[in-house]
Amino acid sequence: MTDLLEVNGVTKRFGGLTAVKNASFTLKKGEFTGILGPNGAGKTTLFNILTGFMQPTTGTIHFNGELVRELAPYKVVNRGMARTFQLTRPFVGMNLLENVLVACMSPRASEDKDKEARASYLLGQVGLGGRDKEPVETLPYGDLRRLEIARALATRPDLLLLDEPFAGLGSSEIEQLAQLIRRLHREENLTILLIEHKLREFMALVSRVIAMNFGEIIAVGPPEEIVKNEKVIEAYIGKTEEAHASA
Amino acid sequence: MKRIAPIDIAGGILVVAFLALLPMFAASNYLTGVLTVCVIYGIWASSWDFMSGLTGRENFGHSLFIGAGAYTAGFLSSIWSTNPWVSLPLGVVIAIAFSLLVGFPTLRLRGPYFALAMLSASAILQRLCLIFWEYTGGEEGIYGLDPLMKNPLHYYWFVLAILAVTVIALTLLAQSHWGLLLRAIRGDEATCQAAGINVTFYKIVSLMISAGFAGLGGALYAHYQLQVSPPLFSVVVSITVIIMVYVGGIGSIYGAAVAAILLTLLTEMLRGFGEYRLWIYTLTLMLILFFLPNGLIAPLWRRLTERLR
Numbered sequence: 001m002t003d004l005l006e007v008n009g010v011t012k013r014f015g016g017l018t019a020v021k022n023a024s025f026t027l028k029k030g031e032f033t034g035i036l037g038p039n040g041a042g043k044t045t046l047f048n049i050l051t052g053f054m055q056p057t058t059g060t061i062h063f064n065g066e067l068v069r070e071l072a073p074y075k076v077v078n079r080g081m082a083r084t085f086q087l088t089r090p091f092v093g094m095n096l097l098e099n100v101l102v103a104c105m106s107p108r109a110s111e112d113k114d115k116e117a118r119a120s121y122l123l124g125q126v127g128l129g130g131r132d133k134e135p136v137e138t139l140p141y142g143d144l145r146r147l148e149i150a151r152a153l154a155t156r157p158d159l160l161l162l163d164e165p166f167a168g169l170g171s172s173e174i175e176q177l178a179q180l181i182r183r184l185h186r187e188e189n190l191t192i193l194l195i196e197h198k199l200r201e202f203m204a205l206v207s208r209v210i211a212m213n214f215g216e217i218i219a220v221g222p223p224e225e226i227v228k229n230e231k232v233i234e235a236y237i238g239k240t241e242e243a244h245a246s247a
Numbered sequence: 248m249k250r251i252a253p254i255d256i257a258g259g260i261l262v263v264a265f266l267a268l269l270p271m272f273a274a275s276n277y278l279t280g281v282l283t284v285c286v287i288y289g290i291w292a293s294s295w296d297f298m299s300g301l302t303g304r305e306n307f308g309h310s311l312f313i314g315a316g317a318y319t320a321g322f323l324s325s326i327w328s329t330n331p332w333v334s335l336p337l338g339v340v341i342a343i344a345f346s347l348l349v350g351f352p353t354l355r356l357r358g359p360y361f362a363l364a365m366l367s368a369s370a371i372l373q374r375l376c377l378i379f380w381e382y383t384g385g386e387e388g389i390y391g392l393d394p395l396m397k398n399p400l401h402y403y404w405f406v407l408a409i410l411a412v413t414v415i416a417l418t419l420l421a422q423s424h425w426g427l428l429l430r431a432i433r434g435d436e437a438t439c440q441a442a443g444i445n446v447t448f449y450k451i452v453s454l455m456i457s458a459g460f461a462g463l464g465g466a467l468y469a470h471y472q473l474q475v476s477p478p479l480f481s482v483v484v485s486i487t488v489i490i491m492v493y494v495g496g497i498g499s500i501y502g503a504a505v506a507a508i509l510l511t512l513l514t515e516m517l518r519g520f521g522e523y524r525l526w527i528y529t530l531t532l533m534l535i536l537f538f539l540p541n542g543l544i545a546p547l548w549r550r551l552t553e554r555l556r
């Protein structure tokens with residue numbers, strides 16, 4: 001297996017705050033990796049840097065062997081790295097089909113000639129089939145997450161970055177969405193990097209976890225090792241349980 | 248992608264036919280002249296609406312493109328005595344050149360840069376006309392353009408046909424996948440980026456299209472007035488156009504054209520009220536925009552034809 005993504009010494013400072021500190025890791029093709037970390041650990045910031053929405057203060061990112069640093073976000077997408085947003089960002093005033101159609105217009109999707117058919121198919125793929133004409137305004141949170149995934153898939157990514165897809169969902173919704181993501185990983189030959197701050201969701205899903213705290217990567221390994229890691233226990237488990245208790 | 252509904256096509260044909268026949272019932276050429284200006288405003292307003300209405304990037308200096316088209320016609324026809332028909336394509340080209348000049352550096356930025364740059368560029372051009380008065384005729388402007396057609400009624404029909412083509416072309420574009428992207432840009436640029444869309448490219452091209460039609464309208468106006476002067480570049484023209492679009496219903500294109508025609512007619516009809524004219528006009532606008540924040544024409548038309556769709 002070759003490295004699809006190679007992150008080297010990435011640091012991001014906001015004034016005095018270092019949101020991401022000297023982060024280095026690689027993703028292999030076909031891997032399903034999770035990023036774990038409590039609120040404010042720098043997970044979303046790291047995603048923003050990988051996808052070109054923010055420039056790192058220092059460090060380099062190679063995707064498919066190409067340096068992606070300083071590429072505009074849309075260019076990164078067209079190189080095959082697509083993301084979803086933690087706070088879903090649909091196009092309001094448009095229906096579900098149109099929301100996905102926009103992404104079907106990206107240069108990377110130029111092979112898909114019948115854009116409508118492709119968008120409609122993708123809605124079916126994420127479990128929103130037959131609802132093409134529904135407006136997004138009335139969509140429940142779980143469906144908005146699915147829509148975000150359909151939009152990302154429309155750009156035919158090699159690497160899919162999912163920012164807390166399970167946040168705010170009930171346990172049955174989580175199970176359904178997890179199934180969808182698992183299926184995409186298996187059938188569509190996708191490499192997936194998924195952010196989550198509750199350890200529980202990871203265990204069944206990912207094969208490797210990158211644990212972050214205060215902007216630093218503190219541990220990398222399979223989930224069953226991560227739960228036993230001293231630093232991780234110190235940083236998260238207490239908090240995670242608190243979060244569970246309060247949820 | 249979307250088709251234009253049959254009822255909209257029928258409505259369009261009726262309005263154009265009505266407008267075409269209207270001057271026949273007037274004794275003098277006065278109404279023909281007024282209607283010609285009305286229709287030219289329709290071209291200006293619908294071209295503004297295509298870029299700014301769809302993408303949400305407000306252009307506060309549409310008069311830059313209008314004036315560019317008009318002065319191109321002025322220089323060509325009056326000073327270099329070219330065939331007046333040359334004015335139309337060249338007016339379009341020069342207006343598009345200006346759109347690149349302003350759009351290229353500012354449309355890649357977020358925030359108010361584009362709106363302000365358009366506003367300043369049009370104001371600068373107005374000043375330049377005065378500064379280089381030896382070439383531009385200063386305050387007086389350029390006189391003695393050749394008319395495109397001898398018969399005013401024929402010219403009116405010609406301009407009306409151009410408005411119809413403008414509205415049809417821009418509406419088809421707005422309803423295509425392209426138009427969908429422009430509306431997506433209005434919605435959320437970051438999401439567009441995440442969808443792999445080169446937002447800047449689409450904004451610049453839509454501004455070029457908008458500028459091209461505005462420049463065409465400017466050249467048509469110049470060949471109607473047979474004269475061009477610096478106020479063509481003024482903020483007043485830009486603001487008037489924007490108000491027309493808001494009254495028409497932003498993003499609808501046909502609404503902008505119809506509102507432009509009605510409001511221009513209204514100004515003309517209010518001439519009899521002398522100095523109260525501006526007050527009545529402003530009050531009417533304020534009432535419309537206050538009670539109908541989505542505009543008057545397009546929402547009204549949609550309401551009336553709801554059952555027929």
Ligand SMILES: Nc1ncnc2c1ncn2[C@@H]1O[C@H](COP(=O)(O)OP(=O)(O)OP(=O)(O)O)[C@@H](O)[C@H]1O
Nearest residue numbers: 014019037038039040041042043044045046086197
């Ligand atoms: N644009 C910004 N400007 C300044 N500070 C920022 C910016 N974006 C993020 N931060 C700060 O960087 C730190 C990391 O934020 P980030 O959103 O990456 O955390 P996260 O791990 O995604 O947290 P959460 O689980 O809450 O989503 C936080 O302290 C945050 O306040």
Ligand SMILES: [Mg+2]
Nearest residue numbers: 043044045086
């Ligand atoms: Mg986050």
